[in-house]
Amino acid sequence: MSAISPARRLRLPWYTYALAWTYAALLVLPLWFVLASSFKSNLEIFTHPLALPASLDLENFFEAWDRTEMGSAMINSFIVVGGSLLLTLLLAVPAAYGLARMRTKAGVVTERIFSSGMLVPGFAALVPTVLLAIALGLFHTRTFLILYFPATALPLTVLLLTQFMRTVPVELEESALLDGARRWQILRHIFLPVVTPGVATVTILNFLAFWNEYIFSMLLLGSDARVRTIQVAIPVLTSLTQTDYGILMAACFLAMLPTLLIYAVLQRRLEDALLQGAVKG
Amino acid sequence: MSLLPGAVAGSRLAADEQADGRAAHNRRRLVRRDLGFATMTVPALVSFFFFTIGPLIAVFYVSFTDWQGILSRPKLVGWKNYAKVFSDPTFWGAGQVTAIQVLVLVPVLTVLSFMLGYFVSLKPRFGGLLKVILFIPALISLPVKSMFFIAILAPTGILNGLLTSVGLGDWTTAWLANPQTALAWVILVDLWQGIGFNAVLFSARLGAIDPETFAAAELDGAGHWQRMWLIAYPISKSYFGVMAMLQFLWTLFGSAATILLLTNGGPDRATTTWSFLLYYKAFLSYQIGYSQAVGVVLIAVGLAGMAVILRLFRQDY
Numbered sequence: 001m002s003a004i005s006p007a008r009r010l011r012l013p014w015y016t017y018a019l020a021w022t023y024a025a026l027l028v029l030p031l032w033f034v035l036a037s038s039f040k041s042n043l044e045i046f047t048h049p050l051a052l053p054a055s056l057d058l059e060n061f062f063e064a065w066d067r068t069e070m071g072s073a074m075i076n077s078f079i080v081v082g083g084s085l086l087l088t089l090l091l092a093v094p095a096a097y098g099l100a101r102m103r104t105k106a107g108v109v110t111e112r113i114f115s116s117g118m119l120v121p122g123f124a125a126l127v128p129t130v131l132l133a134i135a136l137g138l139f140h141t142r143t144f145l146i147l148y149f150p151a152t153a154l155p156l157t158v159l160l161l162t163q164f165m166r167t168v169p170v171e172l173e174e175s176a177l178l179d180g181a182r183r184w185q186i187l188r189h190i191f192l193p194v195v196t197p198g199v200a201t202v203t204i205l206n207f208l209a210f211w212n213e214y215i216f217s218m219l220l221l222g223s224d225a226r227v228r229t230i231q232v233a234i235p236v237l238t239s240l241t242q243t244d245y246g247i248l249m250a251a252c253f254l255a256m257l258p259t260l261l262i263y264a265v266l267q268r269r270l271e272d273a274l275l276q277g278a279v280k281g
Numbered sequence: 282m283s284l285l286p287g288a289v290a291g292s293r294l295a296a297d298e299q300a301d302g303r304a305a306h307n308r309r310r311l312v313r314r315d316l317g318f319a320t321m322t323v324p325a326l327v328s329f330f331f332f333t334i335g336p337l338i339a340v341f342y343v344s345f346t347d348w349q350g351i352l353s354r355p356k357l358v359g360w361k362n363y364a365k366v367f368s369d370p371t372f373w374g375a376g377q378v379t380a381i382q383v384l385v386l387v388p389v390l391t392v393l394s395f396m397l398g399y400f401v402s403l404k405p406r407f408g409g410l411l412k413v414i415l416f417i418p419a420l421i422s423l424p425v426k427s428m429f430f431i432a433i434l435a436p437t438g439i440l441n442g443l444l445t446s447v448g449l450g451d452w453t454t455a456w457l458a459n460p461q462t463a464l465a466w467v468i469l470v471d472l473w474q475g476i477g478f479n480a481v482l483f484s485a486r487l488g489a490i491d492p493e494t495f496a497a498a499e500l501d502g503a504g505h506w507q508r509m510w511l512i513a514y515p516i517s518k519s520y521f522g523v524m525a526m527l528q529f530l531w532t533l534f535g536s537a538a539t540i541l542l543l544t545n546g547g548p549d550r551a552t553t554t555w556s557f558l559l560y561y562k563a564f565l566s567y568q569i570g571y572s573q574a575v576g577v578v579l580i581a582v583g584l585a586g587m588a589v590i591l592r593l594f595r596q597d598y
Contacts, residue, residue, distance in 0.1 A: 021557030024414045031427050040592045049439035091325040121534035127563045128336035151332030212422035215538040234424045245432045252425045
C-alpha cells in the first residue's frame with residue numbers, strides 16, 4: 001500500500017463519497033432485509049420491508065429448519081466440505097512440496113499445467129461430470145462431491161502452497177538431511193511452521209467455495225434430503241404460488257451464518273486469502 | 282561469437298569433454314532427484330485430470346452422439362447435433378441474449394469496479410469500513426443471493442412495496458416475469474454482486490502505484506478524472522484486461538445457475554443464455570448431444586473472446 005501524505009492528497013469530491021456509500025448501502029441493505037424479514041410475516045414484509053420487526057418471534061426459523069430438514073442439510077454440508085478440504089490438502093501439500101523443489105523443466109511444465117487449469121471454467125464440463133458420477137456408481141452420493149471438489153480447487157491450492165514452500169531455503173533442508181533427519185521429519189519440523197499460514201489461506205478460500213457451491217451439488221446430490229447440502233435445500237422453499245418470504249429469509253440467514261461468523265472472527269485473514277486467491281487467478 | 286563454429290568444435294580440448302561428462306553426470310543426478318519430487322505431484326495431477334480435464338474433453342465426444350437422457354446409451358451420429366443447433370432459432374435467440382448480457386455486463390462491471398477501486402485506493406475517510414462491506418458479496422452463496430432478489434423483485438416484494446408507498450404504483454410489475462425487465466435484472470444482480478469484490482482487487486493493484494507518479498501529475502494540474510484514466514489506467518492496463526477476461530469467462534459459462542434460480546430462462550426465453558440452454562437441453566429436455574454441441578460452441582467463443590480481450594488490453598509500453 002502506498003502512503004500518500006495528507007498534504008499531498010488530492011481531495012475527493014463529495015459526490016464520489018455519495019456514490020461509493022450508496023453502493024455500500026445497497027450491499028448492506030439486503031443483509032438487513034434478510035435478518036429483519038426472518039422475524040416477519042409476508043404481510044409485514046410487504047408493508048414495512050425495512051422496518052424493525054414487530055416481535056422477535058423465532059417461529060420462522062423453526063419452520064425453515066423443519067421444512068428444509070436443515071439439521072441433516074447442515075450435517076451433509078459439513079461432511080462434504082470437511083471431507084473435500086481434507087482431501088484437497090492431502091493431495092496439494094505433497095504436490096506443492098515436490099513442485100517447489102523440482103529444478104528441471106518438468107517442474108516448470110507441471111506448474112504451467114496447474115496455472116492454465118485455473119482458467120478452465122468448471123461449468124463447461126457440467127454434463128460429462130454428471131455422466132462420470134453415474135459411470136462410477138456414485139450418482140446422488142456425497143462421496144462423489146468429496147472426490148470432485150478437490151480436483152477443482154487443486155490448481156489454485158497447489159500454486160499458492162508452492163509459493164509458501166519456496167520460502168524455505170533449500171540449504172536449511174539439506175543440512176537437516178545431512179544431520180540424518182528423515183524426509184517426513186523435515187516436512188513436519190521445517191515446512192509445517194512456514195506453510196501453516198498458507199494452509200490457512202487456501203483452506204479459507206476452499207471453505208468458501210465448497211460451502212457456497214450450488215449447481216454441481218444440486219445435480220450430483222439430487223433432492224433427497226438425506227444427502228443434499230444446505231445450498232441445495234434452501235431453494236426448495238420457493239414455490240410459484242405461495243412463497244412464505246419470512247421463512248425463506250430465515251433459511252437464508254441460517255445458511256449464511258457459518259460464513260458470516262468466519263468473516264467476523266477472521267476478517268483480516270479472510271480478506272487476505274480472497275485477495276491472494278484472486279490475484280493468482 | 283565465432284564466424285566458424287565448425288573450427289571451434291574441431292579444436293575442442295580434452296578438458297572440455299571432461300567438463301561435459303561431469304555436466305551430464307550432474308544432469309542425470311538432477312533428473313533422478315527431480316523424479317522423486319515429481320512423484321509427489323502425481324496424485325494431485327491424476328485427480329485434476331480425471332475430474333476436470335477428462336470431463337472437459339468428453340464434452341467434444343458427447344457432442345457427436347445421440348444421447349437421450351442421462352441414463353440411456355449414446356450413439357455416434359457425426360455432425361447431426363451441430364446441424365440441429367445451427368438451424369435452431371432457439372440457439373440464435375439465446376446467442377442474442379448472451380451477447381447482450383456479456384456486452385453490457387463485462388464493460389460496465391469492469392469500469393465501475395475500476396473507478397470504485399481507484400476511490401478506495403486513495404484511502405478515503407472510513408475507507409476501512411467501506412472495504413469490509415465491499416467484501417460481503419464475495420461471501421454470499423448463489424442460492425442465498427438469488428433468494429433475496431426473488432423476495433425483493435416478486436410481485437409482492439419490497440421493490441413494488443416501496444414504489445407503491447412513494448406513489449409510483451403504476452411502475453410496479455412482476456420484475457422477473459416481465460420480458461421487458463427480466464434480463465435487465467439478471468444483469469443487475471450480477472453487477473450488484475461483482476462490483477464490490479472486483480473493486481477491492483483493483484484497489485490492491487492501484488495501491489501499488491508509486492505515489493510520486495501521481496504527485497507529478499498533480500503539479501501539472503491533473504484532476505481525479507485525468508489521474509484515473511490517463512495515469513492509473515495505462516499503468517494497470519493489462520490487469521484491467523485480466524479482470525475483464527475473467528468476468529467474461531465467468532459470465533459466459535456461469536450464468537446458468539443464477540438464471541435457473543431467478544427466472545428459469547423465462548419469461549418466453551427472454552433470459553435463456555447459451556449457458557442456460559446447455560443446462561436446459563441436458564437436464565430438462567434430455568437432448569444431451571445437442572447440449573454438448575452448445576458446450577463446444579461456448580468453449581470456442583470463450584477462447585476467441587479471451588484472445589480478443591487480452592489483445593485489446595495488451596500493455597503498450
